[in-house]
Amino acid sequence: MNALRIAIAGAGGRMGRMLVEATLKDAHATLAAAIDQPGAAVLGKDAGEMVGAPCGVAISSDSDAGIAQASCLIDFTRPEGTLQHLESCRRHGTAIVIGTTGFDAVGKKAIAAAAQDIPVVFAPNMSVGVNVVFKLLDVAARILNEGYDVEVVEAHHRQKVDAPSGTALRMGEVVAHALGRDLGDCAIYGRQGVTGERLPSTIGFATVRGGDIVGDHDVLFCGLGERVEIGHRASSRMPYALGSLRAAHFLSRVKHGLFDMQDVLGLR
Template sequence: MNDLRIAIAGAGGRMGRMLVEATLRDAEATLAAAIDQPDAVVLGKDAGELVGLPCGILVSSDRDAGIAQATCLIDFTRPEGTLEHLEICRRHGTAIVIGTTGFDAAGKNAIAAAAEDIPVVFAPNMSVGVNVVFKLLDLAARIMNEGYDIEIVEAHHRHKIDAPSGTALRMGEVVAQAFGRDLRQCAVYGREGVTGERLPSTIGFSTIRGGDIVGDHNVMFCGLGERVEIGHKASSRLPYALGSLRAARFLSSRSKGLFDMQDVLGLR
């Protein structure tokens, strides 16, 4: 059996199924458990059959037993569920990759506290491409730190429950930090009515929700006579799954600590 034994939370969902498929196709990983809610219609089904790859691992609602079987849990569910899974991981000494977004300050503090005992990768986006974009944004913002207005536009499917996306917020944080600003003080979330002229120190966010858009993000540096755009478009959830497995491999050599994808990819 491979040392990288993966448990997947929310295995019957859109992202969960992609994680199941990516894990089953990864020669260096083993699907150890597939977990979902007690009322999920996929309970008792072969997790692999959900993606055309029968594997003998049945979807279960027994989170404790599933996490105990794994060396790493990958979780793209919801904040309340992820925090419960986090405590189970902490109890069993299981690493966790958290792709869930929408945490409040208390949730983020709980993740940091758990990382004192277990290894955690917590990132707003697991895609390798998106994390390269974060690096490019930092470079661009340091160069275009005067005379440019920053606008961030993101689009996701109709089922996404938080806005702006965690990725868009992280993009804003990267730019704000490069400018020496606090995003909490300079962010503007949508505009309506007579708003007056745009304040040059602000960073604007626009959110689109519709259809089955997987995830589009675009950051515009708008100057006089020119506009520089840095963006990323995901056509499927596969990049998030592949990045998550890369994060799980990264954690396999760590005993504890809080990391993000910049650490995983060596971009710091």
Template sequence: MKALKIAIAGAGGRMGRMLLEVTLKDSQATLAAAIDQPGAPLLGKDAGEIVGSPCGVMISSDSEAGIAQASCLIDFTRPEGTLQHLEICRRHGTAIVIGTTGFDARGKQAIAAAAQDIPVVFAPNMSVGVNVVFKLLDVAARIMNEGYDVEIVEAHHRHKIDAPSGTALRMGEVVAQALGRELGECAVYGREGVTGERLPATIGFATVRGGDIVGDHNVLFCGLGERVEIGHKASSRMPYALGSLRAAHFLANMKHGLFDMQDVLGLR
């Protein structure tokens, strides 16, 4: 089997390093390029060396050249950077796995448009475990569709710039869809002061930011006399990296189309 040629965006960052590690250990993949932004401290360094496995691929700020050498780009950067990389992928026919969160409606539209020409996996969370949780939430919401209040609590490290997390929002979307609601019409993103009695059709969100929390998500179905909690806790970024590489392999035989991790895992 021909090895999958992987390019990694944001290679010098926390997630980038984890992606380097899993890619270099995958016998069916090869690191084609390691990309970081201009001025990044590790430019010119051997990408493998920073994770203990020198590989001869140097970290570069030349996104165009790096993506041109790859069959798939994995991108966990920022929305503006990812959208630039997306257009380069489109020009070169390179598949892309997008783990970046925080896109606005226009950004999501750009991703959908690019997917008409290239294969794209775009998911708020690449962890296999989290995507199993999405499936469980769908089942739970359909069963507990009356008499239960739904609240979503998420916690992340102090450096995360968007809130609620993309994963928490996706959890809300899964529950809302199962209940026949629109999340935009029933979500409550914070409570303060005299808020009045809770409206039964709402889905509440609470956000915690602090320290080095990788990612905790918990969905509560609160009824009378009982509470069901479905959650996921990540102790490292490894699940996201492993899921992303699995998504890259999934795209290897695709010509174009927009997919998410439910497609990758066969959970549709």
């Protein structure tokens, strides 16, 4: 089996370093390129040295050249940067795994358009465990479809710039779809003052930002006399990295199309 050639965007960041480590430990993958933005302090350094395993791949700001050397790019950066990388992947026929969150409707449309030419995995959370939770939420919502109020609570580190998290929003979408609702019509993203009684058709979201919390997510189905909670706790970013590599290997078997982790894990 030929090793999958992986390029990593944002290689000097917290998630990027975890992706570098996971790639170097994957017996069926090789680190083809490590990319970071112009002016980043890590430029020119051996990507493997960041994780104690020098590999001879220097971190570069030339994203186009790095993408051209790879069979798959893994990107957990920011929407504007990811969309630029997406176009480069499209030109070079390079697959892409997108873990970036916070895209607007225009960005999501661009991702779908690129997927007509290249294979794309675009998911709000690459963790295998979180994607199992998505499946459990679908089952729970279909059973607890009457008499239960749904609330989504998420917590992340202080540096996270978007809220609610992409994972929390996806949890809400899964529940809303199972209940035959449109999340855009029933979501409540904040409560303050005299709000009146809770409408039973709504799905509430609460956001916590602080410290170095990697990612906590809980969905509460609150009924009369009982509460069902389905949640996930991440103690490190490694599950996201391992899931991303699993997605990259999945894309090596397809020519084009838009997929998510439910496809990767066979949970459809």
